[in-house]
Amino acid sequence: MQLFHNYATELSAISSQVKPFPVTQARVVMRNEALSAELGIGSDELETDALLMALFSESGTLQENSIAQKYGGHQFGQWNPNLGDGRGLLLGEIKAPSGSFWDLHLKGAGPTPYSRHADGRAVLRSTIREYLAGEALHALGIPSSRSLCLLTSKEPVQREQIERGAMMIRTCKSHIRFGHFEYFHHSNQPQQLEALFNYSFKHHFPQCLDSSTPHKEMFQSVVTSTALMIAKWQAYGFNHGVMNTDNMSIHGITFDYGPYAFLDDFIPEYICNRSDHSGRYAFDQQPSIGLWNLNALAHAFTPFMEIEELKSVLMTYEVTLITEYQRLMKQRLGLREHQISDPQLVSEIDLLIGEWMNILKDEKADFHQSFRILSEQLLSIESLDFKSIADNFINADRVRQWCVNYHELQQNLLSLSNSTWVEVQQKMLRVNPKYVLRNHLAQEVIAAAEQDDFSLCEAYLKVLTSPFDEHPDLARFSKPPASQDKGIALSCSS
Structure with missing residues (x-):
């Protein structure tokens, strides 16, 4: 596959070159055939030997310009400048047959300058959960990052207990976050902030350059796409769980999956993240947190926009979200x-x-x-x-x-x-799924995978990627959870 390195070359001053660090006895255990075909990637390129060579050998095409991105973020409402890709690397951008560009991002790649003394690894449990979530949301029409492939290993990784290390390559339009812009604004680096804006206009918001107020048009695009995404979350009962600004995409796509959950019983105040003691990111708080995060992002636009302009754009958020939510509910x-x-x-x-x-x-x-x-x-x-x-x-x-x-x-x-x-x-x-991603079923899939049985994961993916169909041979995945399996909350390490 041919990779481009636009971010790495044009924004080299705000990223760090880092090579992926291999894991013990890695092998590819899951490949997203539909996504790889969409991106024009041959299935042979995702075979274990070929992929490991591309990722880890000195001449490997996937590691020659891999970088870790620098950003900051508001985490549970508190500003943290010490963030960045702590366990993921941007391998580069791939040009799909459609002509569009997509990031290839390796999760679990090892330590980076932004790992904050952590190991930079991912575990099998969390990578499977992310793989499942991306495909489930995509099938429901909710914008999301998606996983191209998943590698397991014999690498021991310490979390709450010793777990198996894993890696995955995920893809989306861009991994640029609210926190990118926040960091260079709050750290008083105007030249780097302007470079980030210029890059974003060139590669992600070129239509805004036709306007006499390009920054306003870009901000409006971010506000609108965020509102539409969260309306879809609310209409389909999805609780993200960690809506920190470093987990918010400028494209209004769902990414950085952690202790997420689809609702079981309809409890609006449900909290899927057991680390969220105040309920900041509860299901019914997501619309207001989306606006809070956009207000935080707006500070980075102040060198280019008047306060009243920013306010006028932010005022469109609620109307957009409510209108889309009502449309979806009427549809359902x-x-x-x-x-x-x-x-x-x-x-x-x-x-x-x-x-x-x-x-x-x-x-x-x-x-x-x-x-x-x-x-x-x-x-x-x-x-x-x-x-x-x-x-x-x-x-x-x-x-x-x-x-x-x-x-x-x-x-x-x-x-x-x-x-x-x-x-x-x-x-x-066609709009009310029979099959939904449930945490108790995800846990069952993970338990089997940890014993090297990925057949259950493949079966669950089959119904999650076509959730409106019947699948009589897999009907057990459509049953609601027993009382003891409802409302499972997980930690941020998920």
């Missing part, structure tokens, strides 16, 4: 997404969505199963049979009344669109 409930001129109908739709979410919250119902059951049983509402849905809830009378209201509203909406209940159901089944 099979309600008309297009503009409706009748204010009474608009109000009824909002009330119906609100009541559905209140039912899930009050009953602590399984977030994902509830939407899927509604999709699968939709035609029973058409025939005025509400029992098949209501019997899945404790307060059946409340749900039955919701179904009555839904039937009446849907009939009105269908008359506007010349659509049918069957067509609505088909659409709902």
